[in-house]
Amino acid sequence: MLFSQENLKRIIVAVIALPIFYLYITKLPPVFFLVLLTLVSALAQIEFHAMYKTDRWLSFTGIISGILLFVSSLFNDGYSIFATGMIFIFSFMLMSSTRLFLVKNPSSSLRDISPAVTGFLYIPNLLVTQWYLRLQGHEWILFLYGCVWTSDSLAYYIGKGIGKRKLYKEVSPNKTVAGAFGSVIGGILSALLLGGLMLTDIAIPALIAMGSAIGSVTIVGDLVESMFKRDAGVKDSGSFIPGHGGILDKIDGVLFAGPVLYWITLIL
DSSP, rough: TTTHHHHHHHHHHHHHHHHHHHHHHHHHHHHHHHHHHHHHHHHHHHHHHHHHTTTTHHHHHHHHHHHHHHHHHHTTTOOOHHHHHHHHHHHHHHHHHHHHHHSSSOOHHHHHHHHHHHHHHHTHHHHHHHHHHTTHHHHHHHHHHHHHHHHHHHHHHHHHHHOOSSSEEETEEEEHHHHHHHHHHHHHHHHHHHHHHTTTSSSSSHHHHHHHHHHHHHHHHHHHHHHHHHHHHSSSSSSBBTTTTHHHHHHHHHHHHHHHHHHHHHOO
16 A cells, blocks of 8 residues: 555654754754764664674774764865875774774674674765765755655655566565666656756756766665665664664665765766
8 A cells, every 4th residue: 555554654754854854954054964964874873783783892983983074074175085084094993903802803803893894884974975065055955855755755656556577676675667767757857846946057957967866876775775684684774763764774865866966066
């Protein structure tokens, strides 16, 4: 059923959350968005580490590394290779040395460290690009999330309604080729609508390109998270949001879409 109890929860959460999110992005100074990104990143990393049963001290080092990445971004108006490189170097030194002194037995050390390193690369490293988008104007954040949410919605309803051929059943049995097309269509339609309202200086062909790119990588981001969940043997990353699963379940698409949109703005 398209309007099951689970879908009703999704709608209720969206009706409450979307106006709050809009006001938070548009009315508060940019640094408040950075604080929100840092909090979301830490919660998503906690979920990721819980999925893989990461040692709590290694989990802590991964979360601290993510926080340091966001703090360092305050001093950059774009991706500084030097500053980012220093954070990555320090983060690996911190995580690997924590494992070194935490457990004397070197056996399985790479397996122990991997979730913390992967969680750092996967979540805060991808999320931080949204800070650089926010510095270009709050319109870009509304555009990004509007396109991703529309892509997700059309992918879900078109996939449920007419989807038959599976897209990637080994990773996500419920996703269909029709749903993937719906994601791209949703990205294009929302890009044209939101771009026409907020990004009036961007040409229509560029909006179509942005929308199709966001719609495409949103599906990839969703599949990547599904891959991790299937590997970890869990259905949802958590239960933080009623009807939506965990934080990571909600941001999986935008994790990939954010960097892609940021790269496009650099080209434009």
